[in-house]
Amino acid sequence: MSDTQEIHGKVKAFILREFLDGEDPSALGPTTQMFTTGILDSIATLKLVAFLEKEFDISIEAHEADAQNLDTLDDIARLVAAKR
Amino acid sequence: MSLHDILVRSAARHPDRVALREPGGRTLSYRELDALSDRLRDRLAAMGVGRGDRVGLHLHKSIDAVASIFGILKCGAAYVPVDPTAPATRNGYILADCSVKALIVEAPQREAVGAEMERLGARPMVIAPEGVGGGEPLRAALADHDAGSPAPAATTVASAPDELAYILYTSGSTGRPKGVMLTHLNATSFVRWCSDTLAPVASDTFSSHAPFHFDLSILDIYLPLSHGAALVLIPEATGKEPLALGELIARERITVWYSTPSILSLLVQYGKLDTLDGSSLRTVLFAGEVFPVVHLRALKALWPRPRYVNLYGPTETNVCTWYEIPALVPPDRTEPFPIGRVCSHLEGIVLGPGGEPVPAGQEGELCIRGAGVTRGYWNLPEQTSRAFLERPDGGRWYRTGDLVMAEPGGDLKFLGRNDRMVKKRGYRVELGEIEAGLYRHPAVREAAVVAVPDAEAGLKIRAHLVTRDGARLSIIELKRFCGTLLPSYMIPDGFSFHAELPRTSTDKTDYQRLIQMA
Numbered sequence: 253m254s255d256t257q258e259i260h261g262k263v264k265a266f267i268l269r270e271f272l273d274g275e276d277p278s279a280l281g282p283t284t285q286m287f288t289t290g291i292l293d294s295i296a297t298l299k300l301v302a303f304l305e306k307e308f309d310i311s312i313e314a315h316e317a318d319a320q321n322l323d324t325l326d327d328i329a330r331l332v333a334a335k336r
Numbered sequence: 337m338s339l340h341d342i343l344v345r346s347a348a349r350h351p352d353r354v355a356l357r358e359p360g361g362r363t364l365s366y367r368e369l370d371a372l373s374d375r376l377r378d379r380l381a382a383m384g385v386g387r388g389d390r391v392g393l394h395l396h397k398s399i400d401a402v403a404s405i406f407g408i409l410k411c412g413a414a415y416v417p418v419d420p421t422a423p424a425t426r427n428g429y430i431l432a433d434c435s436v437k438a439l440i441v442e443a444p445q446r447e448a449v450g451a452e453m454e455r456l457g458a459r460p461m462v463i464a465p466e467g468v469g470g471g472e473p474l475r476a477a478l479a480d481h482d483a484g485s486p487a488p489a490a491t492t493v494a495s496a497p498d499e500l501a502y503i504l505y506t507s508g509s510t511g512r513p514k515g516v517m518l519t520h521l522n523a524t525s526f527v528r529w530c531s532d533t534l535a536p537v538a539s540d541t542f543s544s545h546a547p548f549h550f551d552l553s554i555l556d557i558y559l560p561l562s563h564g565a566a567l568v569l570i571p572e573a574t575g576k577e578p579l580a581l582g583e584l585i586a587r588e589r590i591t592v593w594y595s596t597p598s599i600l601s602l603l604v605q606y607g608k609l610d611t612l613d614g615s616s617l618r619t620v621l622f623a624g625e626v627f628p629v630v631h632l633r634a635l636k637a638l639w640p641r642p643r644y645v646n647l648y649g650p651t652e653t654n655v656c657t658w659y660e661i662p663a664l665v666p667p668d669r670t671e672p673f674p675i676g677r678v679c680s681h682l683e684g685i686v687l688g689p690g691g692e693p694v695p696a697g698q699e700g701e702l703c704i705r706g707a708g709v710t711r712g713y714w715n716l717p718e719q720t721s722r723a724f725l726e727r728p729d730g731g732r733w734y735r736t737g738d739l740v741m742a743e744p745g746g747d748l749k750f751l752g753r754n755d756r757m758v759k760k761r762g763y764r765v766e767l768g769e770i771e772a773g774l775y776r777h778p779a780v781r782e783a784a785v786v787a788v789p790d791a792e793a794g795l796k797i798r799a800h801l802v803t804r805d806g807a808r809l810s811i812i813e814l815k816r817f818c819g820t821l822l823p824s825y826m827i828p829d830g831f832s833f834h835a836e837l838p839r840t841s842t843d844k845t846d847y848q849r850l851i852q853m854a
Contacts (some may be wrong), residue, residue, distance in 0.1 A: 290827055
């Protein structure tokens with residue numbers, strides 16, 4: 253499994269479990285917008301960032317934790333991959 | 337005294353002191369704030385806005401927005417602030433509902449809100465700054481109008497105590513937000529109480545964390561400006577980021593902080609406060625919901641110096657009770673602190689189900705009267721009369737809907753609600769308004785929304801749905817749909833699908849069962 257696929261899988265599982273309980277996993281695609289469309293809120297951002305820092309052993313700065321870097325699974329994977 | 341006299345007097349007394357600060361360095365002195373709000377007053381007056389009118393305020397938190405508030409008040413009108421991050425459908429409804437004569441809206445949002453209002457038959461006059469920041473966009477917009485025909489200098493209206501100063505819309509159980517009407521006296525009596533109780537000084541630096549459509553903003557704006565102090569305007573986005581907020585408090589040397597407990601809890605958990613300098617703080621005020629003691633204790637350990645005060649009250653009264661948190665919070669305490677005693681500018685009674693006052697130790701509904709209490713809801717006489725109780729003593733009491741009990745020492749303890757209103761992140765949420773939103777979804781046949789206690793978030797909102805064809809709907813699609821109708825704090829956290837909703841023996845939706853199902 254490639255690095256990006258691994259990140260995608262783990263993050264997707266976390267988001268489905270924490271914020272989209274009961275959603276059909278296929279509905280959450282790599283480019284589904286989450287923050288800019290109200291699917292996830294500001295508190296979800298904090299939880300997601302805490303998860304990413306712990307799971308991937310990286311450090312995310314406050315200015316990086318915005319909708320631009322975290323809006324889609326692709327955005328998140330890109331941020332995490334760049335940090336590892 | 338009119339509410340805007342606060343600025344006029346302070347501008348005369350402390351013309352060169354800084355009144356407003358935006359993070360990033362832009363400031364406005366009292367003299368400049370007075371002058372900029374005069375220019376808006378003149379323009380609004382030239383548009384025919386005056387006593388008895390309402391003006392919509394659709395601006396992000398900024399110097400421009402505060403100057404606009406004073407400009408509106410100075411021409412004798414009441415301001416109606418809306419959440420600039422809420423959907424245009426909701427804001428358009430609010431501004432049309434109270435038939436604003438003029439609207440101050442940032443240009444990028446003008447079209448969407450204007451179209452929504454037009455659909456409802458409302459066509460206000462518009463002042464549309466290109467954006468906000470430092471007062472420049474507002475100045476430029478006024479200069480544009482002046483280039484057409486200059487607005488002659490108008491006089492500042494001496495509004496009477498019982499004239500409306502602002503209308504704050506809160507969640508409404510019928511599915512539509514309702515406007516709480518507040519007068520100049522409502523606000524000035526509260527600000528005077530704050531001055532006596534909190535004793536601010538000109539060297540203070542206040543935070544403005546709450547948005548202007550939220551009643552916490554009344555203390556934020558008018559208390560520091562009464563005393564020649566400075567107000568730091570925290571933009572909406574920064575307000576949600578605990579790390580950025582902790583840094584802002586240290587950098588701006590905030591001395592008086594006021595917010596909901598939610599954001600303080602987030603600061604404790606995510607704000608890295610142990611690495612930041614919080615030594616400037618001397619007062620921490622919180623209101624809007626119950627503060628979990630575990631987070632309050634942790635906050636006091638991180639910021640040991642300030643005085644902590646729990647302020648309580650609905651928008652209809654603004655703060656009506658207060659409680660000073662003791663210096664030491666026992667390590668084994670888990671029970672939330674009381675809401676305390678009724679503020680001295682108001683009177684309170686606790687009434688039993690039959691409307692009779694109950695003795696200490698017994699549960700009852702808290703009712704409030706006095707100078708700070710609203711006269712009612714905009715254009716909703718029935719809801720207004722239901723909200724008040726005429727008592728044999730001749731008094732007209734506002735029924736808070738909050739169930740309380742007086743402790744032996746006299747402090748009031750909050751026990752819960754007698755209806756379906758809940759607090760999420762300090763915001764009032766009528767679960768019925770969310771249901772009304774869900775019913776607008778074409779595939780939804782029945783909707784029942786409940787609030788479920790949650791250790792981390794305080795509570796979570798869960799929607800139980802029956803769909804037309806019995807199929808499950810996409811959670812993502814449902815959240816997105818709600819996002820087009822409701823502000824983000826009202827979007828349900830979770831959804832469940834049922835063949836039918838559970839019923840009570842009287843065939844009503846069994847909300848208790850639904851809460852237990854979560």
